[in-house]
Amino acid sequence: MTDRIMIRDLLVRAILGINPDERVKRQDVLINVTLDVDTRPAAATDAIDDAVNYSALTHEITTLSEGTRYHLIEKLVTEIAWLCLDDRRVQAATVTVDKPTVLRFARSVGITVRRTQLERQQHAFPVYIALGSNIEPERHLRLAVQRLSERCRLEAISPVYENPPVDGSDQPCYFDAVARAFTTLPPRTFKEEVLRAIEADLGRVRTEDPYAARTIDLDLILYGDRVQSSGTMRVPSEGITQYAFVAVPLADLAPTLPHPETGEPMASIADRLNRDDLKRRDDIVLWPLDNDRRG
Numbered sequence: 274m275t276d277r278i279m280i281r282d283l284l285v286r287a288i289l290g291i292n293p294d295e296r297v298k299r300q301d302v303l304i305n306v307t308l309d310v311d312t313r314p315a316a317a318t319d320a321i322d323d324a325v326n327y328s329a330l331t332h333e334i335t336t337l338s339e340g341t342r343y344h345l346i347e348k349l350v351t352e353i354a355w356l357c358l359d360d361r362r363v364q365a366a367t368v369t370v371d372k373p374t375v376l377r378f379a380r381s382v383g384i385t386v387r388r389t390q391l392e393r394q395q396h397a398f399p400v401y402i403a404l405g406s407n408i409e410p411e412r413h414l415r416l417a418v419q420r421l422s423e424r425c426r427l428e429a430i431s432p433v434y435e436n437p438p439v440d441g442s443d444q445p446c447y448f449d450a451v452a453r454a455f456t457t458l459p460p461r462t463f464k465e466e467v468l469r470a471i472e473a474d475l476g477r478v479r480t481e482d483p484y485a486a487r488t489i490d491l492d493l494i495l496y497g498d499r500v501q502s503s504g505t506m507r508v509p510s511e512g513i514t515q516y517a518f519v520a521v522p523l524a525d526l527a528p529t530l531p532h533p534e535t536g537e538p539m540a541s542i543a544d545r546l547n548r549d550d551l552k553r554r555d556d557i558v559l560w561p562l563d564n565d566r567r568g
Contacts, residue, residue, distance in 0.1 A: 275364065276313075278327055280306040285338040289349060289372065301373050302338060302349075303381065306330075308357060309365040325360055333501055340500030342536050346370050346384045352499070354386055358393035359459035365389045397426065397455040400463065401495040401526070403512065403519050407438070408488045410448035411557055413475055417489050418452065418559045420471040425463075426455040430560035431522035435552040439516070440484040450559060451494070451522040460496045461506050468493060494519060498533040509533050517546040 283306070286299040308325060315324035334353055343349045350370040357366035371383035402421070406413040414433065421427050431451045438444045456463050468491040475489045494510035501508050509532065512519040520543040523530075528540035 275309045276311060278308040278310050278312075278325055280304070280327060280331055280334070283331060283334065285335050287338045287349070288342040289344075289346065290375075291344050296342075299339075300375075303371040303373060303383075304334060304338065304353065305369040305371075306334070306353070306357060307367040308363045309367075310363055325362055329503060330357065330360075333503060336502055337500050340502075340534050341498060342534070346372065346382075347386075350384050350386050351388070352497075354388040355393060355396065356499070356501070358388060358390055359461070361390065363390060394457055397457050398497040398499075399495075400425075400454050400456055400460075400493060400497070401523060402452045402454065402468065403449065403490070403492040403494050403510070403523075404452060405447050405449045405490040405492075405518070406488060407445045407447040407486050410445075413489045414448055414450060414557075414559055416475055417471055417491060419562060420474060421452060421454060421467075421491075422562060424467045424471070425458075427452060427560075428455065429453045429526055431525040433554040433557040433559060434518055434522055435554050436518045436550050438484060442484065444484075444486050447518070448554065448557070449518040449522060451519070451526055452560075453526050460493060460499065460501060460508060463496075464493050464506065494523065495533070498531075500533050513539075514542055515546075517543065517548040517551050520546050521548055521551060 283304040285302050285304065287302045288296065288299055289302055310325050333356060337352060337356055338349060350368050354366045354368045357363055365387060367385065367387045369383055369385040371381040373381040375382050404414055404417055418430060433448050433450045435446050435448055437446050472489055472491055477488050492510060493508060494513055496508045499508050513523060513532065520539065524539040524543035528538060530539045531537065532542060
């Protein structure tokens, strides 16, 4: 018999619905989750590292539910299930989302879905990755694109933009771009096992100075329309709404894509950021790869 972890009657306030008032006014949403998990390792060691941390998961479910602006219950309930299955120890997730009092003569309306770990590992999410370099930038950007193409399904790369360092120092200018790819890996795993691994391969050394020159910088800026914030893991990246060198190449790839938290199209975000120091480098083409062009 499978062990189960249950999160019962989690109440959140969310933008969820298709009616005009539901697009601007938060409403109560009730969430119930059942996780199929083998709890024997945690029982044997009495160590939290061997257990599925339901407290952290509850926080992430709340962040996702209250941070997004989905139209349909079907969308929210499915995204919660995928989130639960990010932890490979969860064999299956059964999730129910209810909207209380949404129907006049019914106590609530809700949807229940069940998704398995196998389904999660076969489900590819679109991801957007910001690339930047100011040490032999053209060479390192090309190498990073090559490495990305080997570790995920790379679909497109934006034009390259040249811009001065954010801190105003006399470092060389940065070359920046954004990549669109697909991955079945959860966001933390993708960040650590793909992006950080490529950075290490290309000689990136992280120091206490966040503005230090670098061979390559790879940041996960969007993971589907996931809203997630815990530890060093945050999507969508705050850089999308703060920096033109992130927003502009992202808008080149996906101008109508809505921001997961605000719903604003990426082109609109890019248009209101100062891009005076941004120079498009059409002489540098990162995609398709040289071998693809030859073919």
